Amino acid sequence: MPQVFAQMREALSHAGPPLWSPPMVRFENVGMRYGPGPEVLRDVTFALEAGSFTFLTGPSGAGKTTLLKLMYLGEPPSRGLITLFGHDLATAKRAQFPAIRRRIGVVFQDFRLLPHLTAYENVALPLRITGIAEGDYKQDVEELLAWVGLGGRMKALPATLSGGEQQRVAIARAVVGRPDLLIADEPTGNVDPDIGDRLIRLFAELNRLGTTVLIATHDRALLERVKAREMRLVDGRLVELGMANR
């Protein structure tokens, strides 16, 4: 386990229980359409409690990526109410959005690595954005890259990495800032089972340390590895709620 998470665990062991813990994410009757097209999400209502681990499943085109996009403030909903960390996004000031976004780590399905930056620089990007000096994060970034099996590829550019390696860089970038909410879109889609296991353990460890995790996946096998709630989207509607790994 990277030292960065061990430090978090140490800090949490001294903290008392929270006095009040509202849902970290709340969707109420959320609808979404792109332009004049049909609604890709319809009346979606759910809440993610702080510290929860949830899988979002459903067939391709069901609206999983759109739901994640609304959650990480990639798009505003066409209708409905979204509350993140207690902020109603419809009434929150735009100046608050950067701080909200920094509390969210996102693993994009297409990775979105910057092609001119090395693996190390890509992972360090969220920390640079927050103004942390390199001396303060270098060790954390290197440990995290080693943990995802890329200790020897830190200086590699994304174009020289395989799809699985790029995915691991994207995951390391999403978690390096110790986000309160981790959103991952098919995070194990391009990696072999061993690495997939390791990544799921990473997500689970982060979750144990308090990070709320939401993973969109097609991979039913993934659901067997972690005891977590499952939300299923079909044709833009949230039709099934329950516990995976039953």
Added chain:
Amino acid sequence: MSRARASKGRIVPREAGAAPLDIVIGIMAFLAALALGASLLAERASLSWQAGLADRLTVQILPPERGSAAPMLDAETEAVLAILRRTDGIAYAAPVSREESLALVKPWLGADALVAELPLPRLIDAKIIPGMSVNVPQLARELKAAAPHSLLDDHSHWAGRLKGLADGVRYSAYAILLLIAVATTATVSFATRAGLEAHHDIVELLHQMGATAGFIARAFERHYFVSTVLASLVGAIVAAALFLAAGGLEFAGFEAVPFLPPLSLNANELVWLAAVPAVSGLIAWATARLSVLAALRRIY
């Protein structure tokens, strides 16, 4: 991994195909520096022409149309000199020797024996004390009374025409400078916007990660400021080298046009050329900042 090392720390990469734009910016900066240098030369020429004539008076004593000229010319020269030397504000007054007068007409009439026999007017050169003025019309009347063949010339007519010429050159240079500045602004602005379009995905990703508008704008404005300053610095340096080369040619004895001021810029004037990359960089900086902030306003 040299490419990786080269890009370390640069959130905004140097875009592929940037070289032609850098060349265009460099050429525009070169032209702007030339126009700026030309306007500085024109201004210096205007000032030096006016300064050279402003404190001088020349009195001509024309030879009579018939009869012996020498006694009359001698008498009137003495009378004019006497008046000039007692006039307030005149630093000195001295007759121009016949040899000097012949040298003055030599470019037009030659130097053969016939010319030496021509009845040339006597010339008296007077210099006004710096900062003082002389009542020219009154002085002319006094001179006319004492020396009927005298003509006082304070060069105002010639100086006025020279000033008009110099001002024309100067304002033309300013107009060219303005046009090139507008073209340079448009070029730098276009190059910056094109680069930003190419990097829209970076803007979106940084925005998504929670970077503030100020952070994203700084990343881009620094990138375009540096690349524009470097490109326009090369253009300005080439222009400065040209002006220095012109100075070198004049030093070596190649006079461009007689009586026109030298085409080389002095050290103080060369410093002004540094304004070209500085202003270009500021334009790029402002364009990048405003474009990024506008793009971010369009994103959720």
